[in-house]
Amino acid sequence: MANASRGTHFVAIIGGATAGAEVAAQLADRGARVAVFEQNPRPFGKIEDGLPRWHVALRKKEYATISEKLARPGIEFVPNTQVGRDVDFLELVREWGFSAVVLANGAWRDRPLPIEGADDYVGKGLIYQNPFVIWFNHANEKSYDGPVFEPLDDAMVVGGGLASIDVAKVLMLWTVGEKLRERGIDEDMVEMELKGIPRTLAKHDLKFEDLGLAGCTIFYRRRVEDMPVTEIPEGATPERAEKARKARDKLLNKAMGKYCFRFVPLSAPDGLIVEGGRLVGLRFRRTRIEGRRVIPLDETFERRGSCVISSIGSIPLPMPGVPTKGELFDFADWELGRLADFPTVFAAGNIVTGKGNIVASRKHATQVSEAMAAAYLGLDDGAEGREALADAVSARAAEAAAAVAAGVVDLPALEDEAVERVLARVRERQAAVGYDSDLAAWIAKVTPADFE
Numbered sequence: 001m002a003n004a005s006r007g008t009h010f011v012a013i014i015g016g017a018t019a020g021a022e023v024a025a026q027l028a029d030r031g032a033r034v035a036v037f038e039q040n041p042r043p044f045g046k047i048e049d050g051l052p053r054w055h056v057a058l059r060k061k062e063y064a065t066i067s068e069k070l071a072r073p074g075i076e077f078v079p080n081t082q083v084g085r086d087v088d089f090l091e092l093v094r095e096w097g098f099s100a101v102v103l104a105n106g107a108w109r110d111r112p113l114p115i116e117g118a119d120d121y122v123g124k125g126l127i128y129q130n131p132f133v134i135w136f137n138h139a140n141e142k143s144y145d146g147p148v149f150e151p152l153d154d155a156m157v158v159g160g161g162l163a164s165i166d167v168a169k170v171l172m173l174w175t176v177g178e179k180l181r182e183r184g185i186d187e188d189m190v191e192m193e194l195k196g197i198p199r200t201l202a203k204h205d206l207k208f209e210d211l212g213l214a215g216c217t218i219f220y221r222r223r224v225e226d227m228p229v230t231e232i233p234e235g236a237t238p239e240r241a242e243k244a245r246k247a248r249d250k251l252l253n254k255a256m257g258k259y260c261f262r263f264v265p266l267s268a269p270d271g272l273i274v275e276g277g278r279l280v281g282l283r284f285r286r287t288r289i290e291g292r293r294v295i296p297l298d299e300t301f302e303r304r305g306s307c308v309i310s311s312i313g314s315i316p317l318p319m320p321g322v323p324t325k326g327e328l329f330d331f332a333d334w335e336l337g338r339l340a341d342f343p344t345v346f347a348a349g350n351i352v353t354g355k356g357n358i359v360a361s362r363k364h365a366t367q368v369s370e371a372m373a374a375a376y377l378g379l380d381d382g383a384e385g386r387e388a389l390a391d392a393v394s395a396r397a398a399e400a401a402a403a404v405a406a407g408v409v410d411l412p413a414l415e416d417e418a419v420e421r422v423l424a425r426v427r428e429r430q431a432a433v434g435y436d437s438d439l440a441a442w443i444a445k446v447t448p449a450d451f452e
């Protein structure tokens with residue numbers, strides 16, 4: 001990619017976390033120049049702000065992997081630079097002179113709770129999953145200055161995927177921890193997640209019922225066996241599909257036993273219950289499942305709770321200049337994330353799956369197996385499975401990145417002078433944000449001592 005006759009590829013990557021760092025490393029290893037534009041000071045994305053902080057080893061390993069990949073020769077890191085705010089997307093694609101641009105900016109917007117007027121109650125009884133988990137992951141940092149939440153008992157979680165189980169676990173571990181502290185017992189949250197709530201309480205001769213907690217409840221519009229916590233491979237035999245559905249049932253029951261939350265299937269949010277200007281509950285409509293379709297029935301019921309946490313998926317934040325279709329980017333080719341009118345643009349990672357988790361729609365992506373989901377949810381009673389998760393995260397990112405890198409190679413490369421012009425512009429931006437090309441020193445500088 002860098003020989004004299006063909007010139008050099010210079011690729012801009014938007015987002016420097018799992019997907020962005022992997023694409024950057026693969027391109028750099030093949031001789032391309034790369035500039036990674038990252039909106040945050042640290043390039044850790046959902047590993048820092050989406051993966052709950054009890055995944056201590058997995059997070060540390062991924063931080064190290066991302067840092068190592070972005071430090072490779074040929075990669076320019078450009079922190080504190082949001083494309084769409086600090087740098088215009090169309091300018092980046094058409095004027096900066098890059099040979100290709102890769103969108104690896106993930107999915108950071110919560111899919112809106114589908115009830116008219118619901119968003120009027122954000123902060124007044126309604127909470128969305130993304131800011132809630134960001135707060136939870138930074139709750140112990142003195143310098144954290146984002147929105148703060150109080151996990152309350154008897155919360156209602158609307159969801160059904162892995163992320164909604166994460167939210168339920170946060171609520172349960174937090175509220176149980178508080179009840180124990182009231183009794184003078186200080187249990188480490190990470191330890192409690194590993195052992196589970198009943199085993200932790202048993203050490204103190206307590207049962208969950210002794211704590212006086214109602215626990216939180218997940219409301220899901222489909223059945224337990226439809227939960228997208230594991231994938232059913234395309235073209236699976238009826239027997240294999242049935243086995244996968246049974247595995248979902250087993251996983252959920254194990255999670256409910258270990259973390260003491262409740263689950264109500266076949267219930268779609270249908271209306272708001274508002275009192276004194278606050279959201280105090282929801283009306284649900286019973287549903288029936290026909291194949292993949294959710295059929296709303298006539299029956300409705302109401303449930304009240306301390307708050308509603310909506311965890312129904314993460315979607316990309318709109319970026320001015322990138323065409324959208326509904327709530328997703330309008331990719332003409334979802335495999336490589338190609339946009340019809342931008343022949344030099346590609347995409348990789350969560351942004352192409354259109355989901356906040358790695359239950360991906362890509363054909364080539366590794367399936368989320370029962371074992372992987374069990375390890376992710378803390379249900380495999382051992383560190384081994386959890387360690388293997390890091391490999392799974394990397395393997396998925398690597399597969400997608402290889403396909404994108406191959407696509408980039410097919411585009412025309414740049415002459416040396418053009419490379420220098422792009423580099424000068426990149427360096428100008430790095431100087432403006434005070435970045436001096438030493439990634440390790442920069443990360444050390446922008447990471448608080450109490451960062452987890």
Ligand SMILES: Cc1cc2nc3c(=O)[nH]c(=O)nc-3n(C[C@H](O)[C@H](O)[C@H](O)COP(=O)(O)OP(=O)(O)OC[C@H]3O[C@@H](n4cnc5c(N)ncnc54)[C@H](O)[C@@H]3O)c2cc1C
Pocket residue numbers: 014015016017018019020037038039040042043044045046047049050051081082083084104105106107162163319348349350351356357358359368372373376389392393
């Ligand atoms: C079994 C399993 C289940 C998992 N489930 C989940 C899950 O449910 N939820 C979850 O969150 N993770 C989950 N993970 C972790 C998963 O690996 C991450 O979601 C994945 O790493 C996403 O990587 P990404 O790079 O595509 O996106 P992100 O990590 O979101 O990275 C995007 C980066 O782009 C940056 N960015 C965004 N917009 C801009 C912009 N305009 N300009 C510049 N920079 C920008 C962001 O700051 C961020 O650093 C799971 C992992 C496993 C193994």
